[in-house]
Amino acid sequence: SCDIATGMLTGSSVAYTRQDAPAGSVAVIKVGDKEINAFNAVMTPDGLNFDKASKDNEAAMKKEVSAAVKAAGYPAKADEAQMNKPMMVLILFILVLYVTMVYGPIAAMLVELFPTRIRYTSMSLPYHIGNGWFGGLLPTISFSLVAFKGDIYYGLWYPIVIALITAVIGALFVRETKDNDIYAAD
Incomplete structure (x- = not known):
């Protein structure tokens, strides 16, 4: 019940x-x-x-x-007249811009991080685990958190914590790759 x-x-x-x-x-x-x-x-x-x-x-x-x-005064649905649609489009554009700004350096870093003979697997595996598992489970885990707590914003803790973990691991364990020879044969 x-x-x-x-x-x-x-x-x-x-x-x-x-x-x-x-x-x-x-x-x-x-x-x-x-x-x-x-x-x-x-x-x-x-x-x-x-x-x-x-x-x-x-x-x-x-x-x-x-x-x-x-x-009790709770609206049945959102009032579209109060939505600032141009601002919503602008915010979504900025978020997509941020993603594209991050993807270029990530792709370059992953190429430089791994030797040629294992590069494809080494690039694909962490990228797809990150996007598939952490990103793919985001709706399920966030909704579970919202249902558990009853606060529609409580589900934001999942992406925030994942982003913080990623930043800490990246800062502590990922080495600088700018001087790596990407054409080196192993």
């Missing part, structure tokens, strides 16, 4: 705080002075979906939570 409640609140982009309750009790969502009881779902035999009664309970609970959140 707790996962159903947090999933419903997170999916609605509602900030919340979690409070411990006695083990085995059903989760309760409090919006202002309104209390909404969650439910314990029953899964289908394949274990992938709710059964019919649980789906009905979920729909009723979602309707009740939406009404309570709306009554």
Whole structure:
């Protein structure tokens, strides 16, 4: 019931705080002075979906939570009239520019870092582990952190910590490569 409640609140982009309750009790969502009881779902035999009664309970609970959140003054969706679209495009352009500014030196450094006979594998492996695992798991881990804490900004800790770890490892363990002979045969 707790996962159903947090999933419903997170999916609605509602900030919340979690409070411990006695083990085995059903989760309760409090919006202002309104209390909404969650439910314990029953899964289908394949274990992938709710059964019919649980789906009905979920729909009723979602309707009740939406009404309570709306009554509390929380907007149903973002007001597009208040969005500064040119500024959003500018910020995205700057972020993409930063990525391109970093990629050129990274590619050059990786070429200089490894000898010719292992260069392709040595460049590919760390680059794709970094992008695939750390970058690919970013949405999953960030959403998990948000669901755990109830704060939509709490998920930013994952990329910040990864960036700090990368900076520390780079500063302490990656050697200078500018004088390496990239054509040297091993």
